[in-house]
Amino acid sequence: xxxxxxxxxxxxxxxxxxxxxxxxxxxxxxxxxxxxxxxxxxxxxxxxxxxxxxxxxxxxxxxxxxxxxxxxxxxxxxxxxxxxxxxxxxxx
Numbered sequence: 001x002x003x004x005x006x007x008x009x010x011x012x013x014x015x016x017x018x019x020x021x022x023x024x025x026x027x028x029x030x031x032x033x034x035x036x037x038x039x040x041x042x043x044x045x046x047x048x049x050x051x052x053x054x055x056x057x058x059x060x061x062x063x064x065x066x067x068x069x070x071x072x073x074x075x076x077x078x079x080x081x082x083x084x085x086x087x088x089x090x091x092x
Contacts, residue, residue: 016049027060
């Protein structure tokens with residue numbers, strides 16, 4: 001019986017899931033060196049995970065700008081939501 005050869009270019013969804021579980025810590029730079037290298041190696045070869053990492057970086061970057069915004073001074077929650085939306089639009 002001939003052994004089944006694995007396509008080296010096929011995605012291993014279990015590895016993708018494991019790497020995606022590390023991405024938040026990777027973006028926050030709160031990750032050990034071995035896991036950092038693991039994420040970096042994986043995203044070099046996996047376009048979907050590279051896209052997920054890029055989207056996560058972009059989202060975290062945009063949310064960090066909201067932190068710089070003036071804190072809401074009480075009031076109506078709808079006003080606070082509108083301030084957040086307008087702050088987001090200004091930075092996009």
